[in-house]
């Protein structure tokens with residue numbers, strides 16, 4: 001029997017969403033920061049940690065059933081996946097942006113499509129500032145957008161990960177009124193399918 005393989009990009013220390021996995025799922029957590037994977041190994045023993053960048057995924061063609069990105073940061077959101085209002089995350093967008101990121105003018109969609117099986121799914125759960133039309137436009141030659149829906153702040157809080165709690169703290173303590181109003185709309189979940197044929 002074939003076990004479904006999910007590649008979680010920017011997995012960080014892991015997240016609540018992992019709990020919902022069927023035991024036959026093989027989950028691989030890819031992240032660029034080793035210290036985060038150290039915590040991942042401690043708390044989510046069933047996830048295979050992989051230290052690598054989304055820009056150069058160390059897996060072969062057609063090897064994954066699904067790729068997901070939950071709360072990607074500015075670093076992950078290269079042109080194409082680029083999001084939000086940089087002013088709200090000045091540290092993230094300017095300090096950590098890697099020059100290499102900008103060598104992918106259309107984002108990393110072609111790399112995602114390479115490792116995905118034909119018809120495989122790409123799931124992006126973006127913060128409320130994600131630029132949905134930018135994501136859809138930059139991916140449209142490789143991915144078909146199947147749905148885009150909203151996740152409420154309450155559901156976000158139930159994820160209970162360091163990044164969701166960090167986001168909620170910013171919302172309560174640091175965001176200005178405009179950002180707070182935007183944030184109240186919740187997260188955006190985008191599901192896409194690779195257009196690659198067999």
Ligand SMILES: C[S@@+](CC[C@H](N)C(=O)[O-])C[C@H]1O[C@@H](n2cnc3c(N)ncnc32)[C@H](O)[C@@H]1O
Nearest residue numbers: 010011012015031032033053054070075161163
């Ligand atoms: C906001 S955290 C989200 C973590 C997790 N998905 C969650 O929901 O809690 C973003 C993660 O993306 C990782 N990251 C940033 N740039 C990356 C890249 N180029 N390749 C892989 N991971 C990256 C960061 O190290 C960080 O762990």
